[in-house]
Amino acid sequence: MADIIIKNVYVLTMDSYELTQGVVVIENGTITEVAESTEQDADQIIDAKGSVVMPGFVNTHTHAAMTLFRGYADDIPLDEWLKNYIWPAEEHLTDEDAYIGTKLACLEMIKSGTTSFADMYIHMNDVAQAVKDSGMRAALSYGLIDLGENRSADVELSKGKQFVLDWKGEAEGRIITMYGPHAPYTCSEGFLSKVKKEANHDRVGIHIHVLETESELNQMKQQYGMCSINLLDRLGFLGPDVLAAHCVWLSDDDIEILRGRGVHVSHNPVSNMKLASGVAPVPRMLDRGVNVSLGTDGCASNNNNLDMFEEMKTAALLHKVESLDPTVLPARQVLEMATTSGARALGIKSGVLREGYNADVIIVDMNKPHLTPVYDIHSHLVYSASGSDVSTTIVDGRILMQDYEVVCMDEQDVLDRARTAASGLVERAKF
Numbered sequence: 001m002a003d004i005i006i007k008n009v010y011v012l013t014m015d016s017y018e019l020t021q022g023v024v025v026i027e028n029g030t031i032t033e034v035a036e037s038t039e040q041d042a043d044q045i046i047d048a049k050g051s052v053v054m055p056g057f058v059n060t061h062t063h064a065a066m067t068l069f070r071g072y073a074d075d076i077p078l079d080e081w082l083k084n085y086i087w088p089a090e091e092h093l094t095d096e097d098a099y100i101g102t103k104l105a106c107l108e109m110i111k112s113g114t115t116s117f118a119d120m121y122i123h124m125n126d127v128a129q130a131v132k133d134s135g136m137r138a139a140l141s142y143g144l145i146d147l148g149e150n151r152s153a154d155v156e157l158s159k160g161k162q163f164v165l166d167w168k169g170e171a172e173g174r175i176i177t178m179y180g181p182h183a184p185y186t187c188s189e190g191f192l193s194k195v196k197k198e199a200n201h202d203r204v205g206i207h208i209h210v211l212e213t214e215s216e217l218n219q220m221k222q223q224y225g226m227c228s229i230n231l232l233d234r235l236g237f238l239g240p241d242v243l244a245a246h247c248v249w250l251s252d253d254d255i256e257i258l259r260g261r262g263v264h265v266s267h268n269p270v271s272n273m274k275l276a277s278g279v280a281p282v283p284r285m286l287d288r289g290v291n292v293s294l295g296t297d298g299c300a301s302n303n304n305n306l307d308m309f310e311e312m313k314t315a316a317l318l319h320k321v322e323s324l325d326p327t328v329l330p331a332r333q334v335l336e337m338a339t340t341s342g343a344r345a346l347g348i349k350s351g352v353l354r355e356g357y358n359a360d361v362i363i364v365d366m367n368k369p370h371l372t373p374v375y376d377i378h379s380h381l382v383y384s385a386s387g388s389d390v391s392t393t394i395v396d397g398r399i400l401m402q403d404y405e406v407v408c409m410d411e412q413d414v415l416d417r418a419r420t421a422a423s424g425l426v427e428r429a430k431f
């Protein structure tokens with residue numbers, strides 16, 4: 001007896017371009033059958049007539065608890081945004097704030113079809129607890145900074161290591177841990193080398209911001225006589241264990257290094273547009289064979305949300321106008337970035353509907369005016385759909401939302417607690 005059978009649906013496996021009518025069978029957290037029909041029975045049958053079932057989205061770069069800063073300090077460049085607004089405000093964040101901010105992020109992601117995400121932040125025990133309680137899958141890292149006031153490299157690194165070891169494989173394996181050196185401009189080269197050594201030792205990945213702004217590029221050239229990619233490569237830092245967020249200010253040589261080392265890139269087009277950081281050379285990276293996935297970044301530097309549909313649409317449109325070529329980043333390729341490439345970047349068996357893979361699955365309700373009629377499902381998902389079209393979200397074979405009803409947490413309680421946390425923050429931080 002299976003746990004769940006989703007029937008009467010159009011199945012987009014992401015293994016092929018085809019959309020076929022059929023069933024998806026789930027047992028013990030895993031997809032056990034994807035077929036036209038099944039002989040099996042299940043504890044729960046989801047009749048999703050007319051809907052599309054597909055892999056859930058993988059958001060490969062965010063700072064989930066920053067939902068509490070949604071709409072605070074918009075329309076400001078990155079350096080000023082971080083130094084004058086976000087970092088001072090983060091000084092006032094409590095453990096409870098991080099917990100409820102992350103829970104709010106998970107609620108928003110579940111409702112908009114994201115099943116896994118990569119996070120780098122502070123108060124990570126509370127972030128991890130919120131992920132565990134929500135039922136989502138995540139690759140979590142404590143954000144490490146050794147430059148600047150009141151920072152002790154050794155204390156920070158040991159906090160990062162403690163987190164990696166305490167939470168590795170927790171929540172029935174839904175939590176993966178990583179090291180999270182914030183960026184080459186906030187971490188010294190010696191510190192970056194130490195982080196790499198610990199990550200190798202603990203056999204975990206590394207999540208880092210790289211070349212997000214021109215100001216980082218200039219600072220690195222001034223300080224080291226080379227860009228961040230060359231510095232990281234000289235340190236022996238780059239490899240398939242590295243998830244590099246942003247990668248906006250890359251030369252062709254940098255792209256070749258990323259490809260050669262097998263580094264995974266998280267492209268965050270909305271954040272890059274909002275902070276006016278620039279346009280990442282995504283088509284060139286993809287042409288060269290770099291694995292480029294999609295991320296929202298924290299929702300305070302986004303369209304103020306965590307909706308991967310918006311991220312996909314923005315990516316597709318941005319690179320068309322940037323290259324003056326409408327054939328660049330077609331819908332199918334963007335959909336792959338948001339699913340299969342993201343899963344590859346996190347090293348998880350998700351991102352496709354395939355036997356033996358994690359049952360991280362969403363159902364998109366196509367019975368909507370803006371999704372009617374359908375000629376090409378990929379186009380619809382990228383250009384016409386939005387997060388609010390997701391009716392059902394399943395992670396690790398557990399239903400987190402069914403027929404638009406979130407069943408893994410008390411939605412109203414999360415909203416109330418998030419409002420209270422935000423009021424407390426405003427009081428303490430005086431924004």
Ligand SMILES: CSC[C@H]1O[C@@H](n2cnc3c(O)ncnc32)[C@H](O)[C@@H]1O
Pocket residue numbers: 063078082086087090120121122142143144145182209212271297298301
């Ligand atoms: C030390 S934990 C992570 C740290 O990153 C900050 N952050 C959020 N968005 C960005 C971004 O786009 N570039 C660089 N740093 C960012 C966040 O506020 C945390 O302090």
Ligand SMILES: [Zn+2]
Pocket residue numbers: 061062063209245297298
């Ligand atoms: Zn970020």
